[in-house]
Amino acid sequence: MTESRTGKNPLQKKKNESLYEPSDRKETPKETQTRGRPVQKEKWTKVTCVLFDSQIVWLDRLAADIREQTGAALSRAELIRAMISAVQEKGLGLNKATSEEEAKKIILGAMS
Secondary structure, eight states: OOOOOTTSSTTSOOTTSOTTSOSOOOOOOOTTOOSSSOOOSSOOOOOOOOOOHHHHHHHHHHHHHHHHHHOOOOOHHHHHHHHHHHHHHHTOOGGGOOSHHHHHHHHHHHHO
């Protein structure tokens, strides 16, 4: 005789669930949810940009150092957004730059 394996298949309804009960009801997510994409308060758009291999290596090492020292796991995107926000909040005159090199000089000048 074969035993019933109810509960092994996540799509299979449990014996006490009605077949006519809506299955699209979702439980509210926990406040302390840490899995999945973080929920952002601001509207966002996914952007793709080209970085040099040396820049990616630097970002990855920075993220590894941060994780080692603080236990916090920051992604490349989070680090890049933080840098952009810092430049934005500082109000640097990047609108006068005519090249990547000039923008870099303005940013470095503000850091010293």
